[in-house]
Amino acid sequence: MNTLDYISYEEFGRKFFEAAVTEKRVADAFATISGDELQMGPMGQGPGGIAKVTAKVTIGQPQATRTLGDEITFAVRIPLAIDLLLDLRLDKQRFKVSGEIALRATARAAVPLLLVIDVPKPRPHDISVDVASQSIRGEVLRIIAGVDGEIKRFIARHVGQQIDDPRAQAAKIIDIADQVANAWTGV
DSSP states (O other): TTTTOOOOHHHHHHHHHHSSSSHHHHHHHGGGGGTEEHHHHHEESGGGGOEEEEEEEEOOEEEEEEEESSEEEEEEEEEEEEEEEEESOOOOOEEEEEEEEEEEEEEEETTTTTEEEOOOOOOOGGGGEEESSSSSSHHHHHHHHHHHHHHHHHHHHHHHHHHHHHHHHHHHEEEHHHHHHHHHOOO
């Protein structure tokens, strides 16, 4: 045992968190929703709800970037691909939309001995969309109908429901004492 380099409990705890909560593990936790396809609409948009908006949203593979500071935080980016149809009864405009969900996650310690990944629900401004119109007419219709804002609200609501799901809530908490007890061999 004399060849060991001892460190303080505080330093051990910090090194433990840095080793346990990696970018890959956090991204993998969010990957449970990747590949999901969401159907949105048809929803009435614009003046008098004259435009009907329908969208198919595909959620891509998340990427997480870790920042080490007083807290260990993650910027999580989840790409979106959206096929959008704007139906004005006499005219239909199709759009290809790319986007991204931007989330923040923080690794926290809690009593008795828990590792918690805290993820606030996204708000519409945490969602970005880039709509590619194939005509000026389509672009004007998209703006008048307020399609971008509705897409952002819909996606924020869906991801918020995913975060509130009891399985997701349970997956955000790791009981370290229980894990150590199960791993301890006594050898």
